[in-house]
Amino acid sequence: MQFSLTVPAVRDRVAQEVLRLLLSPIFERQFHENSFGFRPGRNCHMAIERVLEFGRQGYRQVLDADISGFFDNIPHPVIMRALAAEVSDGNILRLVEKFLRAGVMEQGVFKPTTVGTPQGGVFSPLLANIALNHLDWQLDAAGYRLVRYADDFVVLCKTERQAKEARDLVERLLTELGLTLSAEKTQVTRFAKAFHFLGFRIARRTVRMRDKSVEKFQDKVRELTRRKLNLDAEAIEKLNRVIRGTAQYFAARFATCRSLFRELDAWIRTRLRAMKFGRKWRTDNYRLRRRHLERLGLLNMTAFCPPT
Numbered sequence: 001m002q003f004s005l006t007v008p009a010v011r012d013r014v015a016q017e018v019l020r021l022l023l024s025p026i027f028e029r030q031f032h033e034n035s036f037g038f039r040p041g042r043n044c045h046m047a048i049e050r051v052l053e054f055g056r057q058g059y060r061q062v063l064d065a066d067i068s069g070f071f072d073n074i075p076h077p078v079i080m081r082a083l084a085a086e087v088s089d090g091n092i093l094r095l096v097e098k099f100l101r102a103g104v105m106e107q108g109v110f111k112p113t114t115v116g117t118p119q120g121g122v123f124s125p126l127l128a129n130i131a132l133n134h135l136d137w138q139l140d141a142a143g144y145r146l147v148r149y150a151d152d153f154v155v156l157c158k159t160e161r162q163a164k165e166a167r168d169l170v171e172r173l174l175t176e177l178g179l180t181l182s183a184e185k186t187q188v189t190r191f192a193k194a195f196h197f198l199g200f201r202i203a204r205r206t207v208r209m210r211d212k213s214v215e216k217f218q219d220k221v222r223e224l225t226r227r228k229l230n231l232d233a234e235a236i237e238k239l240n241r242v243i244r245g246t247a248q249y250f251a252a253r254f255a256t257c258r259s260l261f262r263e264l265d266a267w268i269r270t271r272l273r274a275m276k277f278g279r280k281w282r283t284d285n286y287r288l289r290r291r292h293l294e295r296l297g298l299l300n301m302t303a304f305c306p307p308t
Helices: 002-028 044-056 075-082 090-100 124-142 160-176 211-224 233-250 260-277 291-296
Strands: 061-066 104-106 110-111 143-150 151-155 188-191 195-197 201-204 207-208
Touching: 002 090, 002 124, 044 143, 044 195, 044 201, 075 090, 075 104, 075 124, 090 188, 090 211, 110 188, 124 143, 124 291, 151 160, 151 195, 160 188, 211 233, 211 260, 233 260, 260 291
Parallel strands: none
Antiparallel strands: 061 151, 061 188, 104 110, 143 151, 195 201, 201 207
8 A cells, every 4th residue: 555655656756857847947037036946056055145245235134034834835826827927838737736736645644735835846946936936026126135045035125124114015925925924033134133044144244054053963963972872983974974964065165164163073072982981071082082083084074164
């Protein structure tokens, strides 16, 4: 029975990828230049660099926006209208609508879907960009500087009044799309006070890992360095995967990460010594020195930092 459920899932993913390849070139030409999520040749770092560029130009008042449950709540008619405006092939439109209404399995119970896009689907990011493209261009027409990565976006302005007006406009535009801003997570702030975007804490003089990103990284390290585990080559290899992935993302050329990475490197070495000796004593620093850990293959996060 389980096997019969997995075969259609694989077939659906293949069909979604075909649809994505067909529709992406059509809509890619229409997307705003400040939309960076899930588009060819674009990434998170480019989005943050655009934010910093606007900041240097004097756009230092920020609407840090968050859409409440975007992927779960985007109405299907909004997506279909945007698609139908550019695609006349009824077969493609019906297939997209079929995917949207395919339903989900929750604890073995089938539930139909009347809103939202399939989580984790290869087609969902493109549908998200199509649905929010109207928002991008309306904000641009109003003279605002928007930087968006999927449903995560900031609007940059020169005055606090403009930022508050931008919030009113965003709320109105999202209401037209059947969506809402999260009152708890949306705020009008400025570079001087710092704000969060794509895992970074962006301020006037620094761009570093946000506290929540540090906590998530440390949680992963704690799980891999529990004292009941053995400190061997396999343990170092698993730990290095986490270190490499985090360091490569947060050690961007614009980031100020060296000091934090130095602290995290020291913390990781302490965890490994406690893992080796089953305790946390300062004298163990001499029993298992840094160079010995490096000989085991342990990566240093500071090695990923851009040269100063």
